[in-house]
Amino acid sequence: MKKLVALMMALAMLLSVASVVAEDAITLKIAHIGPTTGAAALYGLATLHGAEVAAAEINEAGGKYKIELINEDDEHNVEKVINAYNAALDAGAQMILGTTTSKPCEAAGAQGYTDRVFFLTPSASSTAVIEDKDNVFQICFTDPNQGKASAQYIAEHKLGQKIAVIYNNADVYSTGIRDTFVPTAQELGLEIVSETTFTDETTDFTVQVADAQNAGAEIVFLPIYYTPASLILKTAADKAYKPIFFGVDGMDGILSVEGFDTSLAEGVMLLTPFVATSTDEKVVNFVTKYQAAYNEIPIQFAADAYDGIYILVAAAEKAGITSEMSAEEACDLLIAAIQEITVDGITGSMTWDETGAVTKTPMAATIVNGEYVFE
Amino acid sequence: MIFLDNLMNGLSLGSIYAIIALGYTMVYGIAKMLNFAHGDVIMVGAYIAFCGLQYWGLPPIVAILAAMVVCTVLGITIEGLAYRPLRQAASLAVLITAIGMSYLLQNVALMIWGANPKSFPRTFINSSILHIGGLNVSSATIYTILANVVIMIALTLFTAKTKMGKAMRCVSEDRGAAELMGINVNRTISVTFAIGSALAAIAGVLLCSSYPILQPTTGSMPGIKAFTAAVFGGIGSIPGAMLGGVLLGVIEIFGKAYISTELGDAIVFAVLIVVLLVKPSGLLGKPVREKV
Numbered sequence: 001m002k003k004l005v006a007l008m009m010a011l012a013m014l015l016s017v018a019s020v021v022a023e024d025a026i027t028l029k030i031a032h033i034g035p036t037t038g039a040a041a042l043y044g045l046a047t048l049h050g051a052e053v054a055a056a057e058i059n060e061a062g063g064k065y066k067i068e069l070i071n072e073d074d075e076h077n078v079e080k081v082i083n084a085y086n087a088a089l090d091a092g093a094q095m096i097l098g099t100t101t102s103k104p105c106e107a108a109g110a111q112g113y114t115d116r117v118f119f120l121t122p123s124a125s126s127t128a129v130i131e132d133k134d135n136v137f138q139i140c141f142t143d144p145n146q147g148k149a150s151a152q153y154i155a156e157h158k159l160g161q162k163i164a165v166i167y168n169n170a171d172v173y174s175t176g177i178r179d180t181f182v183p184t185a186q187e188l189g190l191e192i193v194s195e196t197t198f199t200d201e202t203t204d205f206t207v208q209v210a211d212a213q214n215a216g217a218e219i220v221f222l223p224i225y226y227t228p229a230s231l232i233l234k235t236a237a238d239k240a241y242k243p244i245f246f247g248v249d250g251m252d253g254i255l256s257v258e259g260f261d262t263s264l265a266e267g268v269m270l271l272t273p274f275v276a277t278s279t280d281e282k283v284v285n286f287v288t289k290y291q292a293a294y295n296e297i298p299i300q301f302a303a304d305a306y307d308g309i310y311i312l313v314a315a316a317e318k319a320g321i322t323s324e325m326s327a328e329e330a331c332d333l334l335i336a337a338i339q340e341i342t343v344d345g346i347t348g349s350m351t352w353d354e355t356g357a358v359t360k361t362p363m364a365a366t367i368v369n370g371e372y373v374f375e
Numbered sequence: 376m377i378f379l380d381n382l383m384n385g386l387s388l389g390s391i392y393a394i395i396a397l398g399y400t401m402v403y404g405i406a407k408m409l410n411f412a413h414g415d416v417i418m419v420g421a422y423i424a425f426c427g428l429q430y431w432g433l434p435p436i437v438a439i440l441a442a443m444v445v446c447t448v449l450g451i452t453i454e455g456l457a458y459r460p461l462r463q464a465a466s467l468a469v470l471i472t473a474i475g476m477s478y479l480l481q482n483v484a485l486m487i488w489g490a491n492p493k494s495f496p497r498t499f500i501n502s503s504i505l506h507i508g509g510l511n512v513s514s515a516t517i518y519t520i521l522a523n524v525v526i527m528i529a530l531t532l533f534t535a536k537t538k539m540g541k542a543m544r545c546v547s548e549d550r551g552a553a554e555l556m557g558i559n560v561n562r563t564i565s566v567t568f569a570i571g572s573a574l575a576a577i578a579g580v581l582l583c584s585s586y587p588i589l590q591p592t593t594g595s596m597p598g599i600k601a602f603t604a605a606v607f608g609g610i611g612s613i614p615g616a617m618l619g620g621v622l623l624g625v626i627e628i629f630g631k632a633y634i635s636t637e638l639g640d641a642i643v644f645a646v647l648i649v650v651l652l653v654k655p656s657g658l659l660g661k662p663v664r665e666k667v
Contacts, residue, residue, distance in 0.1 A: 206628065238511065
């Protein structure tokens with residue numbers, strides 16, 4: 001017992017010494033909010049892990065800033081996200097990296113607008129996330145921009161003329177992309193030959209796939225998440241239908257589904273700013289560290305969140321945020337600062353305007369032999 | 376051609392509903408309770424088969440057998456722990472317990488296997504595509520329809536010919552009288568759950584062979600649809616479950632194909648309402664006379 005007390009005392013002393021040493025560094029309290037459990041957990045865990053890698057890097061480097069990462073789970077649920085948001089503020093968060101998914105981000109961002117809390121979302125891409133709010137900024141493209149960029153990419157690279165679209169009309173993410181993809185594609189002289197929908201509960205896609213097949217579509221555009229996409233790929237394979245499947249960032253992650261037969265995804269294209277197999281020095285560094293920590297290849301969401309921490313630090317530096325500032329005090333300073341910085345991250349070089357949308361170049365990857373490859 | 380293609384897709388989907396509906400209908404027919412956890416037993420069965428194939432490298436048949444054994448034990452355990460103590464309780468209490476059990480199974484699965492969806496591996500069941508007169512049909516469809524017919528015939532024979540089957544029919548007809556005649560009611564109901572759960576394992580494997588995404592909520596929507604199918608066909612009737620399931624699948628696919636992909640589910644449930652208005656006991660159900 002005595003020994004234990006002595007040990008504790010020693011530890012306490014050590015800790016107090018450590019805190020004295022770290023005192024000159026400014027501690028930024030950043031809350032990550034995302035679904036770390038539930039149906040969208042793959043995304044929430046990816047953004048959390050990406051942020052953790054960046055935070056560890058910054059803390060190890062021992063520079064001017066220290067990152068204290070707070071994590072709250074929103075289960076991809078619009079009610080639970082408000083609890084998560086309140087819990088994050090109670091824990092002393094000064095700014096929020098999140099939320100990971102669109103619908104919860106709309107809800108939390110609106111609350112943050114009233115409370116004056118700065119949000120930088122790695123991956124919530126619907127326009128509603130940034131609409132009518134000056135406090136929310138994005139790292140990924142907005143959905144409309146993804147739809148537009150996809151149509152332009154398809155037209156520019158002459159991938160095909162007849163296009164089928166299968167989208168989830170119960171999801172703002174999916175409908176948002178579809179709503180700009182279709183008019184842009186038509187403007188560019190592409191033909192939409194089939195358009196079918198589904199909802200969150202759908203597991204049977206035979207009708208949607210048959211419609212595209214019978215209409216003779218050469219490209220099937222899938223502005224959806226990877227779970228239904230994997231079922232669509234399976235159904236198409238069963239029907240011996242082999243168009244080019246073109247997805248957006250929600251398709252990212254399809255290769256890491258356990259047990260997934262990657263041959264089904266052969267030739268699938270997706271719009272993505274990040275590919276883990278890239279030889280870029282910064283990407284390699286991130287992927288190596290991520291793999292060492294989580295024994296997994298990072299997806300785009302992880303890369304976005306990794307950049308997110310660096311963007312927050314850059315904005316905090318520009319704004320002169322200190323350890324003592326509250327979320328409310330920091331908010332307006334960060335809003336002004338982020339519009340003045342350019343961040344060269346692993347997902348590209350990014351700038352922001354007052355709408356909260358990011359500007360960066362679109363890139364598309366193809367799945368070859370179970371890996372993403374840039375053209 | 377498109378019509379035939381849709382019909383085949385409908386039959387395939389319907390057969391899966393039918394095989395799940397058989398479990399609902401058996402338990403309802405004999406124990407007179409709605410086992411809402413049935414859909415989640417299917418999910419557990421699918422996960423066990425997934426583990427067998429993916430982690431333990433078992434041959435598909437052995438993995439399916441393992442899933443059946445685990446589900447049987449699970450079914451008997453659920454019945455013994457949660458439902459048996461409520462045998463004399465109001466049917467509402469049993470219903471709520473069943474819903475609670477459904478959530479418990481989902482959350483335990485979430486703890487064990489995590490939230491990330493898993494893709495069910497390819498087995499002999501869904502590895503090939505058959506070309507029948509210009510139609511492309513997945514082998515999973517054929518296996519599902521075959522399994523369905525075999526199970527229906529086997530169950531009908533079992534309840535008609537064997538001693539245990541007769542005991543089941545007795546318990547179904549009049550539990551009190553059956554007990555007086557020396558039938559062990561608890562054991563009979565346990566056996567019913569065992570059979571229903573073993574069927575659930577097969578249904579899980581077939582469901583995930585056709586729609587290879589596996590997550591803790593995999594069983595819930597098909598479970599509800601199959602329950603609808605069982606009511607549609609006449610709950611308690613074994614051929615009724617089969618007919619109801621197949622019809623429901625065909626209606627769903629036709630509704631989606633010819634009316635609207637968005638309204639597929641709404642059409643299914645609207646048809647159910649119409650059938651129940653016209654024939655309240657379902658297509659093949661026996662009308663129950665109320666004694667006043």
